[in-house]
Amino acid sequence: MTPDRTCVLAWLRRSAAALHEQRDYLTSLDAAIGDADHGINMDRGFTAVLDKLPTVAEADVGTILKTVGATLVSTVGGASGPLYGTAFLRAGTALAGRQELRPVDALAGFEAAYEGIVARGKAQRGEKTMLDAFGPALDALRAAIEAKQPFANALRAAADAAQAGALATTPMMATKGRASYLGQRSIGHQDPGATSLALFFQMMTDGK
Amino acid sequence: MTPDRTCVLAWLRRSAAALHEQRDYLTSLDAAIGDADHGINMDRGFTAVLDKLPTVAEADVGTILKTVGATLVSTVGGASGPLYGTAFLRAGTALAGRQELRPVDALAGFEAAYEGIVARGKAQRGEKTMLDAFGPALDALRAAIEAKQPFANALRAAADAAQAGALATTPMMATKGRASYLGQRSIGHQDPGATSLALFFQMMTDGK
Amino acid sequence: MKKLINSPESVVDDELHGLEAAHPDLVRVDFENHIVVRADAPVVGKVGVISGGGSGHEPMHGGFVGRGMLDAACPGAVFTSPVPDQMLAATRAVNGGAGVLHIVKNYTGDVLNFEMAAELAQAENIQVASVTMDDDVAVKDSLYTAGRRGVGATVLAEKIVGAAAAAGAPLERVANLCRKVNANARSMGMALTSCTVPAAGKPTFELGDDEMEIGIGIHGEPGRTRMKLAPAAQIAELLLLPILEDLPFRSGDTVLAFVNGMGGTPLIELYVMYNEVSRILKGKGVTIGRNLIGSYITSLEMAGCSVTLLKLDDELTQLWDAPVHTPALRWRA
Amino acid sequence: MKKLINSPESVVDDELHGLEAAHPDLVRVDFENHIVVRADAPVVGKVGVISGGGSGHEPMHGGFVGRGMLDAACPGAVFTSPVPDQMLAATRAVNGGAGVLHIVKNYTGDVLNFEMAAELAQAENIQVASVTMDDDVAVKDSLYTAGRRGVGATVLAEKIVGAAAAAGAPLERVANLCRKVNANARSMGMALTSCTVPAAGKPTFELGDDEMEIGIGIHGEPGRTRMKLAPAAQIAELLLLPILEDLPFRSGDTVLAFVNGMGGTPLIELYVMYNEVSRILKGKGVTIGRNLIGSYITSLEMAGCSVTLLKLDDELTQLWDAPVHTPALRWRA
């Protein structure tokens, strides 16, 4: 079954619920190497997204994602607001007008989102940021789709890679974002942004 | 043996040592119903007194006590500075020129000291102040001296009465000084000033 | 005990050295007599205004020495009234021939030590007037207490009488103004945490994680009641209602509202409190004509706040608005 | 968590309501756009100066809006950069036709959000210049970090460029002045205690009773090193030496020395620290031409301090001395 707008809306709702539930956990990760607000920021942003979703209940996937991006830019603040906001805005632009998403469409959307984060934040993989979950997820997704695996399997592979990528930030030394101020002391803690990013991929495999 | 200037000097030195040793205890009593400085105040004053004593090593008892009083006024501050200072100043005036102290002299000195505290602080017995140790001590001293008991016994009786008086401040409600701000909440704590006062009497019986 | 100090013994002197180093244009510190004196004292023909009390309440009083406020301050040891020698030296230093006002906060120690100093100064033929501040409604003024404590109104009085003295008012008028401020001002304070006297090394009282003290003084004295922590709106009521009832302040009155931090309270919280105070006063028909928000009369690092209301009339308002230039309070100068 | 607040959700708005209630002559708060704007903005023909950042640093920035300093401030949630919509609204509100300066503290979040806002404002044909402040020597400015953080120098820059804008300087000069302040200022901070983000409800980090953090930022971020508590003299060295070496400041230089409290630090301790700072600088032959002592850029109720040195010349000194009238900084006005 090809996922459609309804699937995307359901995914956003599940993600909002998961962020709300993980709010304190994400915040505690940020307390260790940042400023103890990542969970609060994401929860604030996705609470606003939930409020906005009814206005795009009938819209195409591109419009839905752009609305999410604009809402995040306007409500999250911090580093994650412009980064996640840009990601969703770019994905929305890439998927303008779509009612359904073939696997290659989904891949194009994620690639645009990833490039948006890179363009905005000027980080690369290995700097202990959300890119370290997103990058591996994207690689896994691309490989699975190129190998013509069933889409559900591809998403599962991406989610596992995101999760592994998030865990792999623990031994890294941060060189971007607030955690970079800690230098060596940032080692040994999992990156909050990578953790929230992995959660979005997980929510594509859960509850289906 | 009739106590002389040397005994008075030795008593002052013992008192200074005892106040230094009891500094934290007196301060903790003041923390409960005051501002946590009584031990610090008294220790500061008597450290200054110790510094001053050599200048009156050859002086008469009156001069010694007046010097102590002036030193306390100039170094203690708080309520206890003017009160103890006035007490020693008045006792010194009453004992001007004396080289030795007969029991009646000592009594006269203590009476002058007591009246000095009353005049300065305008308190009466029963208000949970140093007077509640001083009053009973004076009564006991007067009674023993009038009963022609040996001076050492009289001092012992006064010290015991002072100690009992200090303990008896615990159930009192303070109506003078800083502890009075607490109203009912001042009940159940021993008064720091009464405690330091009892210590002076105790130092007349110890180490002899 | 966590403090930015060198040692409990040196903290007051270190602070005074810092004050002098920072503001040589405004104050000089006489370390022999342990007093803070206006740089150009005595001002000939002007009434001198001095105050003093224990240290640990900074910026009060040393931070209020300068132009248009105090001529000298006498800092005691932490939370301990200064000794008469200090007040005598300060009185001499600021006497410009028009006499000297002693502003005394009503604590047994302050009162007794200032009293002894005034006796000594008068013996030197310096004209001295003393006014005792007692604005704290947390303490019942009855036979059963040493009377109300002097707290926040002292800051307002020092500014207002300082302006009158600067304008050339004679001693009697300056003293009467001080009495007028005291008569028209009421305060009450609360604490979220205790403070730690440096020489004592541990907190004066212990409060549970969910408790607060209402009716505290400025020396880490426990308050009159311990309560469960409450929202700012409720705390504002607990402080304001006794204040309003006491004077009383009535609908139609104009006041100066002073929301004061106890030393460890960040400004964000003081503005939250001010918002509640202004809301409650609006509801009672009381107009806030002037305000002061900040940590001006503190208890070391105690977290908490106090509120002072002063009923204003034209005279007090004009004197409040007059130029002032001190380390801690400055405007129109 | 012990705070004078109504709820973690309302604390920022409650504070802003308090700010507006207290200073209607200086600021108005636009709650729709969540910005603090100078009461008489826009001033036609004057360069508008705005700044912003997370809340929890009060009085920065809202307390610096008024005459001779900022035209608007954009308060984010506690410790969270504001969103571009706020900076865009502020830019529109203060644009008097001469363009708008954005003073941005160098944090990824602030930089990205201000960048988006500047793009949007420029699309509306408002001339915008952005200057990023990065004065914190605790962070190595290398490939391996997001660059130095903006801290205390921001306060000084806002005062100085505010004065230049008030005097009619064009946008380019105002922006260059801001860069000059940043280039000539260095800061470093330390903490005795953590702070508690209201919505998080518990301290961001835990410090032992005998420990301190050196090199902290202003968001409760842990510092670079944790050490045993030390006397003020030693803490002053730990903060000053990296500052002095970095610019470097040299014998013969004249500086503005800014000793800042982190929110929970009483003034007595800041003056103790100032005394040590002035002693060390004297030893190095550096003259303190101006100073600022108080809690101006804070981290909620954190206890601790930061030191900022700004190398002064005549231009900077004159602009520093120029009249300013804001809720938190006021002189000659």
Ligand SMILES: Nc1ncnc2c1ncn2[C@@H]1O[C@H](COP(=O)(O)OP(=O)(O)O)[C@@H](O)[C@H]1O
């Ligand atoms: N330059 C960057 N590029 C990509 N991601 C970044 C960058 N800077 C920070 N991040 C991510 O943002 C997360 C922090 O987000 P958040 O706590 O909401 O913002 P802030 O750091 O402003 O408080 C980090 O954990 C990291 O994953």
Ligand SMILES: Nc1ncnc2c1ncn2[C@@H]1O[C@H](COP(=O)(O)OP(=O)(O)O)[C@@H](O)[C@H]1O
């Ligand atoms: N009016 C008074 N008359 C007699 N003694 C008093 C009076 N007021 C206070 N005291 C005594 O002073 C003691 C407190 O002294 P201290 O703590 O040194 O001064 P302060 O209260 O100024 O801090 C009290 O415990 C009490 O015994």
Ligand SMILES: [Mg+2]
């Ligand atoms: Mg964060």
Ligand SMILES: [Mg+2]
């Ligand atoms: Mg005491």
Ligand SMILES: [Mg+2]
């Ligand atoms: Mg005392």
Ligand SMILES: [Mg+2]
């Ligand atoms: Mg943040």
